Structures are given as structure tokens and as C-alpha cells.
Amino acid sequence: xPIVTLIAAPGGLQAALVEALRNAWGGGDATWLSPxxxxxxxxxxxxxxxxxxxxxxxxxGVDLAVQAAVxxxxxxxxxxxxxxxxxxxxxxxxCIDELADEAGVGARVAAITARAMNGxxxxxxxxxxxxxxxxxxxAQTIDRVLETRITYMPGGRALVATMKAHxxxxxxxxxxxxxxxxxxxxxxxFDEARANVLQVSDxxxxxxxxxxxxxxxxxxxxxxxxxxxxxxxxxxxxxxxxGANDLDMLGMAGMGVALHAKPVVAAECDFxxxxxxxxxxxxxxxxxxxxxxx
Numbered sequence: 669x670p671i672v673t674l675i676a677a678p679g680g681l682q683a684a685l686v687e688a689l690r691n692a693w694g695g696g697d698a699t700w701l702s703p704x705x706x707x708x709x710x711x712x713x714x715x716x717x718x719x720x721x722x723x724x725x726x727x728x729g730v731d732l733a734v735q736a737a738v739x740x741x742x743x744x745x746x747x748x749x750x751x752x753x754x755x756x757x758x759x760x761x762x763c764i765d766e767l768a769d770e771a772g773v774g775a776r777v778a779a780i781t782a783r784a785m786n787g788x789x790x791x792x793x794x795x796x797x798x799x800x801x802x803x804x805x806x807a808q809t810i811d812r813v814l815e816t817r818i819t820y821m822p823g824g825r826a827l828v829a830t831m832k833a834h835x836x837x838x839x840x841x842x843x844x845x846x847x848x849x850x851x852x853x854x855x856x857x858f859d860e861a862r863a864n865v866l867q868v869s870d871x872x873x874x875x876x877x878x879x880x881x882x883x884x885x886x887x888x889x890x891x892x893x894x895x896x897x898x899x900x901x902x903x904x905x906x907x908x909x910x911g912a913n914d915l916d917m918l919g920m921a922g923m924g925v926a927l928h929a930k931p932v933v934a935a936e937c938d939f940x941x942x943x944x945x946x947x948x949x950x951x952x953x954x955x956x957x958x959x960x961x962x
């Protein structure tokens with residue numbers, strides 16, 4: 669049977685709302701995965717008005733997801749692989765925008781980044797253009813940005829630790845840069861990280877990035893390669909991202925989650941998290957807060 673999951677920021681999910689929706693959709697008994705934060709119940713079929721209800725609940729600070737019965741059957745709800753974007757997903761920032769701000773071209777680069785993430789520009793071309801604007805920035809600036817500007821998205825450590833504790837493999841795939849991705853992956857406990865390489869000469873950025881660029885197609889390739897290596901189907905994969913270059917990866921995974929995503933991205937995804945943090949991805953898999961690791 670399909671499963672309905674309701675998720676809000678801690679303290680933001682009211683029992684009365686859960687019961688009202690359960691009754692309206694003829695659902696089974698509600699299970700609270702976390703008090704006043706996440707609950708789920710089964711329904712006889714996927715409700716025809718799910719997206720209208722989703723829209724209504726957004727105004728109340730509540731995320732809604734409906735997993736069809738076929739999703740339950742293929743690979744199970746608890747996924748065996750996590751593949752995650754980095755910028756504005758596992759961390760709150762876009763690393764290239766932070767570097768650009770240090771270089772004095774922050775506004776110009778941020779505008780390009782926003783258009784690229786919204787699918788308005790070719791990702792590879794936009795990346796080359798933005799990296800070009802960083803030419804002659806000292807390599808030490810990367811360390812300074814890491815230490816002073818980069819903050820982690822809430823729930824990331826719990827997400828990775830809990831899935832790994834239950835046998836999953838965690839892979840970080842970023843259209844950003846290895847200098848950041850390697851640190852983020854190590855801090856959060858990812859098994860591996862893939863990203864682009866900023867080229868440096870004599871202690872300064874050259875304004876170029878190593879080819880080929882890790883973009884939209886490379887994220888799909890990573891999902892295919894790692895899942896094949898693990899001997900699992902794509903239905904056993906959970907992917908999370910926020911930008912247009914994540915769309916193919918999100919569409920291929922058994923559970924593709926648009927996290928605080930651009931509208932053009934969210935519109936293509938059945939799983940959308942706008943109010944919860946990264947622990948919402950655990951609730952979507954049926955984990956209760958008591959099962960969280962890390």
C-alpha cells in the first residue's frame with residue numbers, strides 16, 4: 669500500500685493535522701517517527717489530490733510525500749546507497765560564490781550560479797566562465813573560505829551515519845571543487861567524493877578547471893558506476909540535490925529528493941523537502957528518530 673509521510677521542522681507538525689488528513693484519505697493508523705516532527709500512515713491508493721494538498725500544507729510549513737506501492741516493492745524503503753550533491757545540499761553555501769566574493773566578483777558570479785542552477789545556462793560553460801573570474805586568487809583563499817564561510821546543512825551527519833549504520837554506501841558528487849568536497853566528505857562520513865579540480869600554478873588559481881568537467885552527465889555516471897559495483901539496482905538508491913544539474917541523477921534514483929530546490933527542479937521530483945532538514949530523508953525511508961546514528 670502507498671505510504672504518506674508528513675514532515676515539518678521540530679515542533680511544527682500537529683497531531684490534529686495528521687489525523688485530519690489520515691481520515692480524509694481513508695488511511696491506516698498513524699505512526700509517529702518523531703513527536704511533532706514526522707509521521708506516516710498507509711493509504712489504499714495514491715490520492716488524486718495529493719499535489720493540491722501538498723500545496724496547501726506548504727503554507728503551513730509541512731512537507732508531504734506519497735510513496736507508491738511499487739516503490740515499496742522495489743528495493744525497499746531503506747536505501748542501500750546515498751548519492752548527494754554538495755553545494756546548497758550538504759552545505760548551505762555555493763563554494764564558487766564564496767570564492768568569488770573573496771575575489772571581489774561575488775555578485776557577478778552569484779548571478780551566473782543562480783541561472784545555471786535553475787537550468788537557464790549550460791552548466792559546463794557557466795562553470796568555465798565563473799572559474800575564469802577567479803584567476804590569480806591565492807590558493808590559500810580556499811582554506812580561508814572553508815574555515816570561515818562554509819557551514820553544514822542540519823541533519824547531514826545523522827543522515828550519512830544512519831544510512832551507513834544500516835549497510836548503505838554514501839557518495840558525494842559535486843559540480844564544485846575537490847578542495848571543498850574532500851573536506852566535506854571527510855567531515856560528514858561519506859565513503860567517497862567526486863568533484864572538479866581547480867587548477868593552480870605558483871600558488872594562485874589559473875582561472876581554469878581540469879577537463880572533463882563533472883556536470884549533469886557525470887553525476888548520472890557516478891550513480892550507475894557505484895550502484896553496479898555494489899550490485900544493487902537504481903531503485904535501491906537515494907539521491908538528493910537542489911540544482912538543474914542534479915535532475916538526471918534525481919530521476920534515475922529510486923528515491924530522488926529535491927532539497928530546498930530551485931522551482932524548476934522541484935517541479936520534476938515527487939519527493940520535495942522545503943521545511944525539514946536532511947533528516948527528512950531518513951523519515952522518508954521509515955526511520956524513527958530513535959534509530960538515528962551519529
